Amino acid sequence: MFILKIFYLVIFVFKGLKEKLNKAISKLTEKIYSKGEGDPQVSEREFKKEYYNKEPKYDKDVKDIESTKDIVDNIDTVDNKDKLKESIGEKKYEVDKSSESQEESKEKIGFLDRFKITKTIKRALGKDVVLSEEDIENVLEELELELLEADVAYDVVEKIITSLRNQLVGRKIGPKENPEEITINALKNAIKEILSQRSINIYKIIEEKKKLNEPTVIVFVGINGTGKTTSIAKLAYLLKEKGYSVVLAAGDTFRAGAIDQLEEHAKNIGVKVIKHQMGGDSAAVIYDAINHAKARGINVVLADTAGRQATNINLMDEIRKVIRVTKPDLIIFVGDALAGNDAIFQAEEFNKAIGIDGVILTKVDADAKGGAALSIAYAIGKPILFLGVGQRYKDLEEFNVDWMVNKLFGDEEGSVYSTEREF
Ligand SMILES: Nc1nc2c(ncn2[C@@H]2O[C@H](COP(=O)(O)OP(=O)(O)O)[C@@H](O)[C@H]2O)c(=O)[nH]1
Numbered sequence: 001m002f003i004l005k006i007f008y009l010v011i012f013v014f015k016g017l018k019e020k021l022n023k024a025i026s027k028l029t030e031k032i033y034s035k036g037e038g039d040p041q042v043s044e045r046e047f048k049k050e051y052y053n054k055e056p057k058y059d060k061d062v063k064d065i066e067s068t069k070d071i072v073d074n075i076d077t078v079d080n081k082d083k084l085k086e087s088i089g090e091k092k093y094e095v096d097k098s099s100e101s102q103e104e105s106k107e108k109i110g111f112l113d114r115f116k117i118t119k120t121i122k123r124a125l126g127k128d129v130v131l132s133e134e135d136i137e138n139v140l141e142e143l144e145l146e147l148l149e150a151d152v153a154y155d156v157v158e159k160i161i162t163s164l165r166n167q168l169v170g171r172k173i174g175p176k177e178n179p180e181e182i183t184i185n186a187l188k189n190a191i192k193e194i195l196s197q198r199s200i201n202i203y204k205i206i207e208e209k210k211k212l213n214e215p216t217v218i219v220f221v222g223i224n225g226t227g228k229t230t231s232i233a234k235l236a237y238l239l240k241e242k243g244y245s246v247v248l249a250a251g252d253t254f255r256a257g258a259i260d261q262l263e264e265h266a267k268n269i270g271v272k273v274i275k276h277q278m279g280g281d282s283a284a285v286i287y288d289a290i291n292h293a294k295a296r297g298i299n300v301v302l303a304d305t306a307g308r309q310a311t312n313i314n315l316m317d318e319i320r321k322v323i324r325v326t327k328p329d330l331i332i333f334v335g336d337a338l339a340g341n342d343a344i345f346q347a348e349e350f351n352k353a354i355g356i357d358g359v360i361l362t363k364v365d366a367d368a369k370g371g372a373a374l375s376i377a378y379a380i381g382k383p384i385l386f387l388g389v390g391q392r393y394k395d396l397e398e399f400n401v402d403w404m405v406n407k408l409f410g411d412e413e414g415s416v417y418s419t420e421r422e423f
Pocket residue numbers: 222223224225226227228229230231307334362363364365366387388389390391395423
């Protein structure tokens with residue numbers, strides 16, 4: 001096996017998308033804050049209510065206040081030390097003090113500012129905020145353009161924007177709520193709606209077929225070079241790791257070198273390939289592989305096919321024959337994330353022509369934009385099953401919505417994938 005070791009690298013999957021979504025979150029949040037600033041006195045009052053009412057933390061609060069007093073003693077720039085100390089002490093329990101002048105109140109916010117409590121104060125809105133269409137229109141328009149730039153399909157962008165508008169316009173946001181959390185959740189919901197296709201549990205299918213003493217047959221389709229053969233090898237590796245037996249069918253009888261490439265992978269992973277001559281009938285090879293699996297009790301047949309454009313009538317007829325003859329349990333479309341909107345277009349075409357069950361999106365490790373991962377499942381209403389994230393056999397990531405949402409909104413900057421190549 002040829003292994004070229006280079007170095008490990010933190011890879012920022014969906015980097016472009018993540019940045020753009022975060023930018024929209026900040027802008028929307030900022031909008032809510034600026035609309036809700038209101039009367040600083042009220043803002044401070046709400047903050048104190050929150051801050052001092054937390055009974056279990058009372059001791060800590062008092063300690064905070066004591067140490068704040070000490071700090072006050074050491075500040076030259078504050079003229080009104082005694083007054084400040086006094087008012088902080090009094091405010092332990094007593095929250096509302098309408099006799100205070102606006103000036104005093106501002107001074108105290110300024111004072112607290114210096115001790116980094118600013119964040120909490122800013123977080124407390126001074127009044128209820130109800131966002132209007134006009135308030136967020138600019139931010140949504142900008143987000144719209146940015147998502148298109150990140151290769152998110154047009155329909156998906158529209159759906160996200162509409163969802164955000166529905167969730168945010170007219171919603172009352174009170175001083176106790178966290179505007180940032182509200183905008184993040186709105187965006188998360190929008191993304192979850194986009195990715196709400198019924199998922200497929202491949203292991204459950206295999207288990208059910210096992211009970212019937214039959215192999216699970218999976219046929220891989222797509223255009224040239226998207227990563228069908230590679231993904232078959234990766235899935236074979238994964239299934240073997242999970243304890244299933246696998247046989248590969250060299251159904252790409254069209255391209256010179258295709259059979260050798262599959263055999264090389266098979267040798268590396270330790271699985272068998274059923275092959276015919278180049279130029280032979282693809283359906284016949286896969287049919288043979290299925291019979292081989294049945295005869296030997298092999299759990300899964302992974303069938304390679306030649307790359308083709310969905311517009312190629314002859315080759316689409318060939319794949320229809322494959323499907324008619326082999327009756328696969330799953331037809332998986334393999335799309336290249338780097339192709340962006342083109343991958344989505346291809347998926348739609350294949351789905352229309354032969355009906356696909358799910359998608360493997362490859363080269364996500366090399367895709368800085370991330371739009372295809374968000375759009376492809378929505379475009380065809382079929383789920384993404386796996387993502388190809390590198391050039392090692394284990395670089396196949398099981399896809400699910402929470403994983404994706406976590407990648408887009410989680411704190412984690414990147415993922416430790418690798419530039420190491422195993423093929
Ligand atoms: N970086 C990266 N490269 C990939 C991935 N999947 C496939 N490739 C590469 O894409 C190229 C084409 O893959 P191949 O499986 O031959 O495509 P096929 O024509 O669809 O069978 C090969 O050089 C693969 O190593 C992936 O997830 N990440």
